[in-house]
Amino acid sequence: MKTNLSSQITLTRIPTRYYRPENAYEQSVLTRLEKIPTNIYESANEGSFAIAKELASQIRKKQEAGEPFVLALSGGRSPQSVFKELIRMHKEEQLSFRNVIVFNVYEFYPLSASTNSNLAYLKESLLDHVDIDPKNVYSPDGSMPKDDIFEFCRQYEQHIQSFGGIDYILLGVGHASNIGFNGPGSSINVGTRLVLLDNDARKEAARTFKSIENVPASVITMGISTILKAKNVILMAWGEDKAHIVANTVEGKVSETVPSTYLQTHMNAKAVIDLSAAYELTRISHPWLVTNCDWDNKLIRRAIVWLCQLTGKPILKLTNKDYSEHGLGELLALYGSAYNVNIKIFNDIQHTITGWPGGKPNADDSNRPERATPYPKKVIVFSPHPDDDVISMGGTLRRLCDQHHDVHVAYETSGNIAVGDDEVIRYCEYLRDVCDKYSPNDTGVKDKAEEIIKYLRFEKVENGEPEKRDVLFMKGTIRREEARHGCRYSGVKDENVHFLDLPFYETGLVKKNDLGDADVAIVKKLLQEIQPDQMFVAGDLADPHGTHKVCLDAVLAAIDELKDEEWLKHCRVWMYRGAWAEWEMDHIEMAVPISPEELRFKRNAILKHQSQAESAPFLGDDERLFWQRAEDRNRATAELYKDLGLASYEAIEAFVQYMIPFDK
Template sequence: MRNNLSSQITLTRVPEKYYKPENAYEYSLLTRFEKVRTHIYATMEEGAGELARELATSIRERQREGKQFVLAVPGGRSPYPIFRQLIRMHREEGLSLRNVVVFLIYEFYPLTNEAYSNMHLLREVFLDHVDIPKGNVYSPDGFIDKNDIYDFCRRYEQRIRECGGIDCMLLGVGQAGTIGVNSAGTSVSSRTHLVLMDDTSRKESAQLFRSIDNVPAGVITMGLGTLMEAAKVVLVAWGENKSRIIRETIEAPASDAVPSTCLQHHPNAKVVIDLSAAGQLTRISHPWLVTPCVWDNKLIRRAIVWLCAQTDKPILKLTNKDYSEHGLGELLALYGSAYNVNIRIFNDIQHTITGWPGGKPNADDSNRPERAKPYPKRVIVFSPHPDDDVISMGGTLRRLCDQQHEVHVAYETSGNIAVGDDEVIRYCEYLRDVSERYAPSETPIREKAEEIIRYLRYEKKEDGQPERPDVLFMKGTIRREEARHGCRYSGVKDEHVHFLDLPFYETGLVKKNPLGQRDVDIVKQLLTEVKPHQMFVAGDLADPHGTHKVCLDAVLAAVDEMKGEEWLKDCRIWMYRGAWAEWEMDHIEMAVPISPEELRYKRNAILKHQSQAESAPYLGDDERLFWQRAEDRNRATAEMYKHLGLAAYEAIEAFVQYIPID
């Protein structure tokens, strides 16, 4: 089973020469805006594997010298793939880590339960699987009395010095440029200290604590001065949700407003990232500014959209002078004039627009994103959570139903942990009252409802433990019925609504299991039953909890295993976004206009998911409600088309086609 195909989607549009230069000369050209040595890898696994091998080499060298290797590691998920590689090397290649000394960079403070500590997570994902002696592991104390914090921090610094200093500092980076949770304004000479977390850092930590209200107020962390004294610093980041801050860290001027930029002054710092995290670096996003390009339609479109923004002009008003003054003279040489490029890209973007997302019957489809036949089509919309369908493509979903296609919606996970306890109490109180009114002599349902109410209102749940199965059932049922209602409102028939409940999700915890063959087989079974002509899948990999990526990988793995099926040869797969991000203009291949009335219908469909309104535990770091995010993004896409000189629409939902990887 190939279970990480989503990480290779980027490869269809980024030539290797931009991130793997052949020689030092090409590297210097490509990286002239980069102020920290940066290594870009095609996938997270490739980057983590290379970094793990470097660490293993250093560890073995120190072993031969009879010395310790001092490694500092952060909290968060960034180092997890590196830990997995070191564990594999320990088990399969005999790598011993007995000479490794580990310092945890930061710990939450104050802690009330060890299960939520970074130290607990570090043991769970790394330390318990290798042979690092327990006496070689040091961590800030999240339970220490506040009066002892200053002395503890001083002793922590002393312990680092006694070990000979840090040989390698692994770092992650927060959305605001925090490293070691040191926020804007932190002195570059600061030492281990107590930090009160800013709002962004607390929101990023919320996924570990079920809600932001449970996140401790601060952390005890190494200061920037401590980080900068490490012999070697490696900042790692994966995924496109880190692309903006990676660009700031590497290419923007150093500033104490973005603490990660201090790495520009470290003599032995480097950044290790995958292509998704590199997406906003100049050599990946605007390569014409640093090197001769491999021009294809998508890159030309990106360049023209960028040029329109730089000049504040629509496409058809761009001139030869505009191209020459903004580093795009190559295109003039290739196509002869600005007009030739302009009309080509204008037509290219114009042809993405369609009011028939399932294909228009009895029409010339040579310039349409979807083919006319067969009509009507069998369509499956895969939704990671029980609301992503209407949030991300609610207008298109309704359009497909109105145009008489056989539309199925498949909800991949139950979404049960994203329902607040208050919602369950409200439904249980309703269930109790109905039972008392219509079945007073039959007590099991009423007793169960009262038991759950007592448990949620008065009993203290054990922190870090999975939710009770009966509570999870209630939460899953609430989301299931909301989803069914949203589908019915959008025009999907009840018998075409499928709840897959993929096993990887059903842990009762925020932390999920890895994708497994059972998950893929469930998807394959549905595909075999429906044999769709068209599929829609969530390509929104900026989801901070990672569920969208796993769900996309499940579908892509199923498609990969079924490539020989005859029906699949006639099936197109479209990726949607919207809940957490939107497609960039240069990648949009189908744009479905949404009228003001249809946008209102879409909002109403989203509002059927009442448990995901203001009280939802996992709204992320975007303070807007989901219907507001969706409308803002759809309107912004329409505004972009208008700015480029195309027709003005109220809103647009955008899609990109997925071509199965050989």
């Protein structure tokens, strides 16, 4: 079973020479705007393997010399795949950690339960699986008395120096460009210290603590000065949600407002990233500014959209002078004039627009993104959580139903941990009152409701343990019925609503299991039952909790196992994006306009998910509610189409086709 097919999705054909130059001259040309040496790999797994291999080599060198290897580790998602590879090398290649000294880069403070500590995360992810001596692991204590913190920080720095300093420090980069927990405004001269977490930092830490309310007020973190004293610094970044931060870090000016740029001053700092995180580096996103290009339709479209935004002109008003003055003279040489390029790209983008996302019956479909036949189509919309369908493509979903397609919605996870306890208490109190009215002598359900209310109000302690099964059932049921109501409002038949409850999600914790055979089998069974002509899947791999990626991998793995089926050869798969970001213009292959009235219907469908309004535990880093994010994103897409000189719509939902890799 292939469980990571989403990592092989390449929306843009990026020539290998852009990220793996053939020689030193090409390297210097392509990277001349980069101020930190940056190694780009095709996937996070490849990058993680390279980091682990380098660390292993240095650990063994120190062992041969009879010296300790001092390694500083941060937490978060970035090093997880590196840790997995180090564990594999320990078990299969006899990599020993007996000479390794580990320093924890940061620890939350104050901590009421050690299970939520960063040290506990490092132990669970790496240290407990290798032969490191526990005495060689140093970390701030999240429960120490406040009066001891200053002296501890001073001694922590001394401990580091007593081992000859840090040999390697492994860092991720936060959404505020923080390294460790050194956020904007941090001085280059500060050492280990107590830092009060601002709202952005607390939101980022909420992934560890389930909700922002549970995040401690402070963190003890190595300072910028401590980090820069390390002999080698590796900055890791994976995924498109880090692309903007990586570009600022690597190509921007050194600034205290972007703390990660301080690494530009380090002689042996480097960034190790995947292609998705590299997307906004000049050599990847705007290669015409640093080298000659291998032009294809997507790259030309990206260049023209960029030129329109730079000049403030619509496509058909761009001139030869605009092209020449902004590094796009190659296109003039290829096409003869600005007009020839303009009309080509204008038509290309125009043909993405359709009011018939399932295909228009009895119509010429040669310039339409979807086929006219068969009609009506059997359609499955896969929704990772029980609201992603209406948030991401609520207008298109309603349009498909109105145009009489046989639309099914498959909710891949229960979404149960994303319901606040107050919501459960409210529903249990309602259930108790109903039992009192209609079934006063049957106390079974009422007693269970009272038990849950008592537990949530007076007994529950946030200690990192899985949620109780009864509570999870209530939370899952709340989301299930909200989803059913949202589907009904959008026009989906009750019998066409499927709740898959994929097992990987059902841990009762923020941390989920890896994708397994059981998950793929459930998706595969549904596909075989319906045999759709068209599928919609969540393609936004930058979702902040990782669930969308796992859900996409489940669908792609099922498709891969079914690709010999005749019906699948005639099925099209469209990827949508959620509340976090929209497809870039150069990727969009289907754009579905939404009228003001349809946008109002979409908002109402999203509002059916009441538990995901203001009190939802996982709203992410964005203060806007989901319906506001969706509307702002859809309106921005429509505005971009208008600015490029195309028709003006109220809003647009955009899609990219996933090309099923059939065996040849």
